[in-house]
Amino acid sequence: MRGEDRLRVSVIGLGYIGLPTAAVIARSGCPVVGIDTSQTVVDTINRGEIHIEEADLDGLVHAVVQKGLLRAATAIEPADVFLIAVPTPFLAHEDRTPDLSYVLSAVESLAGALEPGNTVIVESTCPVGTTEKVRDAIAAARPDLKLPGLAEGTPDIAIAYCPERVLPGRILEELTHNDRSIGGVTPRCARKALTFYKRFVKGTCIATDARSAEMTKLVENAYRDTNIAFANELSMIADAQGLDVWEVIRLANRHPRVNILQPGPGVGGHCIAVDPWFIVHGAPEQSRLIRTAREVNDAKMHHVLAKARELVAAAPEGKTAFLGLSFKANIDDFRESPARFVVAKIAREFGDAIMVVEPHANELPPELADTGAALVDIDTALETCPKIVMLVDHDLFKAIPASELADKTVYDTRGIWS
Known part of the structure; x- marks a missing residue:
C-alpha cells in the first residue's frame, strides 16, 4: 500500500x-x-x-x-x-x-x-x-x-x-x-x-480476526430479526385473541426494562431477512432460536396475506389500495420486501381490483406488470378505493388525516393510524 x-x-x-x-x-x-x-x-x-x-x-x-x-x-x-x-x-x-x-x-x-x-x-x-x-x-x-x-x-x-x-x-x-x-x-x-x-x-475502528468480524455482522442482524419476530408473533397472537396489539405493546413498554418493537407485515431487505440464514447454514443444530425467528417473520407475511385476501374477497367489486412496496419506509429498495410479496400474490388473484401506491417507484415490479393492478398516486387511491391495506409506513402515508379514512375499511399492518 x-x-x-x-x-x-x-x-x-x-x-x-x-x-x-x-x-x-x-x-x-x-x-x-x-x-x-x-x-x-x-x-x-x-x-x-x-x-x-x-x-x-x-x-x-x-x-x-x-x-x-x-x-x-x-x-x-x-x-x-x-x-x-x-x-x-x-x-x-x-x-x-x-x-x-x-x-x-x-x-x-x-x-x-x-x-x-x-x-x-x-x-x-x-x-x-x-x-x-x-x-x-x-x-x-x-x-x-x-x-x-x-x-x-x-x-x-x-x-x-x-x-x-x-x-x-x-x-x-x-x-x-x-x-x-x-x-x-x-x-x-x-x-x-x-x-x-x-x-x-x-x-471507532476495532481490529479483530476475520471470522469474528464475519460472525459479528450476522449476529447483529440475527439479533434484530429475533426482536422483530417477538413483536410479529405477538401481533398474530393478539389477532387470534381479539386484542389490539398496539395497545398491548404500548402498555407493556411502560415497564422500565421492556422495549418491544412495533410489528409489521414481515421482514425484508438484503440484511435482516437473509443474514440469519447464514448462521443457520453454518451451525444448523445450534441455531434453533435464530431459525425460529426467521420462520416467525416469514409466517407473518403469510398471515398478512391471508387477512388482506379476506378483505379484498369480501367485496371484490370495490377496489382496494395497497400502500407501499419497499421493504422499509422512505426508500426505493424492494429486495425481499414482504409488502411486495403480499401485493404480488393478491394482484395475481384479483387483478384490476387492486391499486398500488408506492411513491418511490415509477413502475410496478415485473411480477405485477401483467396482473391488471395499477400504480396510482395516493390521492387517486383515497378517492377511488373504499378499502385500504397499509403495508409500508412512508411519511407520505403518515400524513393522511383520519378524516380521509373515516368511510373506508382499513387494514393497518404498521399501526400508524391506530
Missing part, C-alpha cells in the same frame, strides 16, 4: 453499499474507480448521476466525479486497495444455501491486477470462513504472491473483512460515523485495513 495520501482504490460492485462507499472514500481524497458489470450503471455514474435513491448521495457523487476523484468502469484496473461490495444471495431459496459466486467472481477478476503491497477487503455480508476462501482463491490464481497465513515471512497482500452496518436513508452519515469491526486474516492484515478505514471513518 502506498504511503502517500492518494491511495488508488477500486470498489467492486456499485449497488446500495458499493456506490455510497466509493463516494465517501473519494471525498476523503483517494482516487476511486468503481467497477460494475452494468454498462448503464457505469455510464450513469460517469455523468455524475446515480441509479439508486439515497439521501444526499446524488450531490456527493456529482461533486467527486466533477473533481476527478470518482469514475466507473466495467473492467478491473490496478489499485492499492480493492474493496469487494457485491451481493451474497441464496443458491436456492428453499434450502437457503449462501451463494458466494459473486464474491469469488470478483476475486477472480481482481487477482490478475494484484501487486505486492495491495490490500483486499471484503465488505459483502458473508458466512463465517468466506474471507479465508477469498485468500485461498487468490493464492490459487496468483502462486507468485505470498498470501497471509499460507507463506512464511511478510505477505505480499493484506486480506481483511469489514462489514458495513448502515441504515438505508442514512447511509452516508453512518458509513462515516458508525464504529467498524475490521477482521484480518492475520493481525498484520487487520492493522493495514484499519489504517485505510481511518482515512474516512470517524467512528
Whole structure:
C-alpha cells in the first residue's frame, strides 16, 4: 500500500453499499474507480448521476466525479486497495444455501491486477470462513504472491473483512460515523485495513480476526430479526385473541426494562431477512432460536396475506389500495420486501381490483406488470378505493388525516393510524 495520501482504490460492485462507499472514500481524497458489470450503471455514474435513491448521495457523487476523484468502469484496473461490495444471495431459496459466486467472481477478476503491497477487503455480508476462501482463491490464481497465513515471512497482500452496518436513508452519515469491526486474516492484515478505514471513518475502528468480524455482522442482524419476530408473533397472537396489539405493546413498554418493537407485515431487505440464514447454514443444530425467528417473520407475511385476501374477497367489486412496496419506509429498495410479496400474490388473484401506491417507484415490479393492478398516486387511491391495506409506513402515508379514512375499511399492518 502506498504511503502517500492518494491511495488508488477500486470498489467492486456499485449497488446500495458499493456506490455510497466509493463516494465517501473519494471525498476523503483517494482516487476511486468503481467497477460494475452494468454498462448503464457505469455510464450513469460517469455523468455524475446515480441509479439508486439515497439521501444526499446524488450531490456527493456529482461533486467527486466533477473533481476527478470518482469514475466507473466495467473492467478491473490496478489499485492499492480493492474493496469487494457485491451481493451474497441464496443458491436456492428453499434450502437457503449462501451463494458466494459473486464474491469469488470478483476475486477472480481482481487477482490478475494484484501487486505486492495491495490490500483486499471484503465488505459483502458473508458466512463465517468466506474471507479465508477469498485468500485461498487468490493464492490459487496468483502462486507468485505470498498470501497471509499460507507463506512464511511478510505477505505480499493484506486480506481483511469489514462489514458495513448502515441504515438505508442514512447511509452516508453512518458509513462515516458508525464504529467498524475490521477482521484480518492475520493481525498484520487487520492493522493495514484499519489504517485505510481511518482515512474516512470517524467512528471507532476495532481490529479483530476475520471470522469474528464475519460472525459479528450476522449476529447483529440475527439479533434484530429475533426482536422483530417477538413483536410479529405477538401481533398474530393478539389477532387470534381479539386484542389490539398496539395497545398491548404500548402498555407493556411502560415497564422500565421492556422495549418491544412495533410489528409489521414481515421482514425484508438484503440484511435482516437473509443474514440469519447464514448462521443457520453454518451451525444448523445450534441455531434453533435464530431459525425460529426467521420462520416467525416469514409466517407473518403469510398471515398478512391471508387477512388482506379476506378483505379484498369480501367485496371484490370495490377496489382496494395497497400502500407501499419497499421493504422499509422512505426508500426505493424492494429486495425481499414482504409488502411486495403480499401485493404480488393478491394482484395475481384479483387483478384490476387492486391499486398500488408506492411513491418511490415509477413502475410496478415485473411480477405485477401483467396482473391488471395499477400504480396510482395516493390521492387517486383515497378517492377511488373504499378499502385500504397499509403495508409500508412512508411519511407520505403518515400524513393522511383520519378524516380521509373515516368511510373506508382499513387494514393497518404498521399501526400508524391506530
